[in-house]
Amino acid sequence: MKKENISDAVIRRLPRYYRQLTELCGRGVVRISSHSLGQEMNITASQIRQDFSCFGEFGQQGYGYNVEELRTEIGHILGVDKDHHLIMIGVGNLGRALLQNFRFSQTGFTVDAAFDVAPSVIGTVVNGVSIYSMDTLEEYIRSHNIDVVVLTIPQAVAQETASRLIQLGIHGFWNFTNVELSSPNPDVKFENIHFADSLLTLSYRIANR
Amino acid sequence: MKKENISDAVIRRLPRYYRQLTELCGRGVVRISSHSLGQEMNITASQIRQDFSCFGEFGQQGYGYNVEELRTEIGHILGVDKDHHLIMIGVGNLGRALLQNFRFSQTGFTVDAAFDVAPSVIGTVVNGVSIYSMDTLEEYIRSHNIDVVVLTIPQAVAQETASRLIQLGIHGFWNFTNVELSSPNPDVKFENIHFADSLLTLSYRIANR
Structure with missing residues (x-):
């Protein structure tokens, strides 16, 4: 996992992604494209892909993201699972x-x-x-x-x-x-x-x- | 006063400038350079000059800013004087x-x-x-x-x-x-x-x- 020199702006978007993904899980959404996720959050799809690329590869080109997996992954990066x-x-x-x-x-x-x-x-x-x-x-x-x-x-x-x-x-x-x-x-x-x-x-x- | 298409990041820095300038006024600081203001706020001097240029000209090249005037001006932009x-x-x-x-x-x-x-x-x-x-x-x-x-x-x-x-x-x-x-x-x-x-x-x- 790459974690060097991540900008403040990217770090501050992580909790927003986590919150949005939690809401999508609650709505039963299983898979989402960076395009749709961007529309929900008023962020461009390329910004989302760029943000996530700071931490590794989460999606599969053309298939979008598995909502629950991505939520778990971002939660892990944020330390939600750290007690x-x-x-x-x-x-x-x-x-x-x-x-x-x-x-x-x-x-x-x-x-x-x-x-x-x-x-x-x-x-x-x-x-x-x-x-x-x-x-x-x-x-x-x-x-x-x-x-x-x-x-x-x-x-x-x-x-x-x-x-x-x-x-x-x-x-x-x-x-x-x-x-x-x-x-x-x-x-x-x-x-x-x-x-x-x-x-x-x-x-x-x-x-x- | 130019006020079109000002980015969210610039808008969010305005209250921080206002807060810092209020503190400087309290400390009796009369004049400050963009360099010194930047050091206090962990923002580069060029970022500060660029932010302020969105709203007009506040300082005089080489003389820095009058702290109280700048505070009043930014307060005005933020609507502090609007009741x-x-x-x-x-x-x-x-x-x-x-x-x-x-x-x-x-x-x-x-x-x-x-x-x-x-x-x-x-x-x-x-x-x-x-x-x-x-x-x-x-x-x-x-x-x-x-x-x-x-x-x-x-x-x-x-x-x-x-x-x-x-x-x-x-x-x-x-x-x-x-x-x-x-x-x-x-x-x-x-x-x-x-x-x-x-x-x-x-x-x-x-x-x-």
Whole structure:
């Protein structure tokens, strides 16, 4: 499998392919051409073939793709089958919304625990996830294998918390704080959800339609 | 101002520029070169100049950009100064988290009202926003100028609710439902927050670091 120098744009299309293929599986579609897949996703067929060629050969010329096989393959590339473990820091409204509504398991993640500073939530359980005191965070991380930390904490403590976690060996951050976090270590990966960027994009689009 | 055929990638970088320039203003930076701005954002200087050239001339060759002027200009392009009006449909945990924590005003939006079906939340007020019954939605939209609807409702009712709103003349949707919404009318704009796509991108990155 070739996996060098894959552009950010290609990587960001992979989850979209996975989502579309999951939907096609649900609809009972067995086989699809790059042309039809492109039409469903508003991507050209040649772009799709080029994206997939970064990871090897998935289809057979002239026969299209087997939907379920392709979904499994892309899911594998994305790590859906890896059983990643995750903890959440900050169980305010947003953290609670994610715990209650987001289907972590569908992306291959298990939520092992959540942490907060508020006495009113410490010791409670949200959708099966126990919420612990931040005081116990370091000990917890040292004794568990955690792949990703979800940061749903206030901006003011974002970088400081991230730095503390990086020192404890955490390499993956799903960052909802709207602060641009950084690390001198290039192996530490931050994935940011920027609500404001998204709403501003919409603002531009409605003004320029 | 030239504004035709601007690519999706350029549009998506505009909010990032705006965010970075806001931060630079906060730090008291008065003037910045495309080179320095690029270093801060991990974008090449030529990419920045090319992006800005889509919208006119902002800097003076060799003198760099005036940070505050450029921020105002990009904010204007994004519509931050337009006083857009928005309503929210669905005040569960996620809707509540957005109402309480997201600074709508910083993106030029005012939240006029929110709607839900649950008797326990109808009639309450969250962070100054009144929550009304879904039964009053049509009347409300007919008598107010609403630019954008935030959809924080369950997947099962997402498309049906969007279609009803489109018929009432709504053109902008900030969509948190994880359902790919569509309209035959190209003037209707959907901006999707796909949490799963984001987490899968992170999953890929930690597996391939």
